[in-house]
Amino acid sequence: MNASHRMRQMLLTLFLAVVTATASVQAQPARDEYKPQVGQEGKDVIWVPTPQELVEKMLGMAKVTPTDYVIDLGSGDGRTVITAAKRGAKALGIEYNPDMVELSKRNAAKEGVSDRASFIKADLFESDFSQATVITMFLLPGINIRLRPKILDLRPGTRIVSNSFTMGEWAADEEGTVKNGCASYCTALLWIVPAKVEGTWELPQGELALTQTFQMVSGTLRSGNVSTPITNGRLNGNQISFTAGGNQYTGYVNGNVMEGSVGSSGTWKANRARK
Numbered sequence: 001m002n003a004s005h006r007m008r009q010m011l012l013t014l015f016l017a018v019v020t021a022t023a024s025v026q027a028q029p030a031r032d033e034y035k036p037q038v039g040q041e042g043k044d045v046i047w048v049p050t051p052q053e054l055v056e057k058m059l060g061m062a063k064v065t066p067t068d069y070v071i072d073l074g075s076g077d078g079r080t081v082i083t084a085a086k087r088g089a090k091a092l093g094i095e096y097n098p099d100m101v102e103l104s105k106r107n108a109a110k111e112g113v114s115d116r117a118s119f120i121k122a123d124l125f126e127s128d129f130s131q132a133t134v135i136t137m138f139l140l141p142g143i144n145i146r147l148r149p150k151i152l153d154l155r156p157g158t159r160i161v162s163n164s165f166t167m168g169e170w171a172a173d174e175e176g177t178v179k180n181g182c183a184s185y186c187t188a189l190l191w192i193v194p195a196k197v198e199g200t201w202e203l204p205q206g207e208l209a210l211t212q213t214f215q216m217v218s219g220t221l222r223s224g225n226v227s228t229p230i231t232n233g234r235l236n237g238n239q240i241s242f243t244a245g246g247n248q249y250t251g252y253v254n255g256n257v258m259e260g261s262v263g264s265s266g267t268w269k270a271n272r273a274r275k
């Protein structure tokens with residue numbers, strides 16, 4: 001074998017080594033090739049993505065704006081968080097599956113919203129979501145019920161939107177469905193966390209005794225010796241409305257004070273006396 005033949009052999013060997021090394025690198029699945037499977041196990045709920053049309057509907061019903069802080073409980077591939085961030089909101093996904101968390105971060109980067117969309121690997125039952133102004137979720141009825149006490153302790157006015165699943169006897173304030181582009185799980189339910197008003201309130205002319213079941217309010221308004229039942233009592237976050245003695249009361253609850261208007265021109269104010 002002469003020198004030039006040996007040189008050609010060496011170059012061929014080198015070429016084959018490079019080709020083999022490249023092929024073996026390409027055969028490794030890149031991290032961003034992680035493909036979640038619909039129905040795959042999750043800690044407490046399997047992964048099924050919310051159809052994009054319903055994501056839009058949910059965020060629309062919650063009236064998400066750039067001033068909001070949206071938290072998706074069990075955020076899957078990050079679509080709700082990313083869509084909220086595209087609406088200008090700050091948004092956080094809480095997801096137990098670390099692969100889904102990394103996938104969500106990559107999806108957010110692709111959509112150019114990494115500055116507003118973040119994701120953490122955590123158990124939603126052990127997470128603090130008290131700073132949210134909007135909570136989105138696609139979990140299960142039993143999980144919604146377990147979360148309900150914590151949700152009811154959120155700031156009054158916080159909007160909660162659930163894909164399909166209810167909150168037990170806490171009836172939704174609004175329900176919406178999408179028909180186009182949605183084959184299953186096409187209903188969104190919205191709740192507004194109500195202020196806590198149950199108890200006795202003092203007015204200059206008497207006393208308001210309120211009983212509260214979620215956003216529904218009943219009770220009596222006593223003025224002097226006359227006691228009238230309250231009808232159509234309802235809370236929308238911090239806003240209260242009810243009818244008593246043929247008068248329509250509307251008002252705003254601010255901690256231990258509520259005040260507003262009655263009838264066409266009157267005003268009213270009540271201070272909390274007892275819970």
Ligand SMILES: C[S@@+](CC[C@H](N)C(=O)[O-])C[C@H]1O[C@@H](n2cnc3c(N)ncnc32)[C@H](O)[C@@H]1O
Nearest residue numbers: 042043044045048049050074076096123124138
């Ligand atoms: C039905 S999927 C909904 C995904 C996403 N929110 C959506 O609407 O497209 C439920 C998600 O919750 C996650 N999950 C289940 N149990 C969880 C837990 N205890 N803490 C955090 N995430 C959880 C699952 O991994 C899954 O991604």
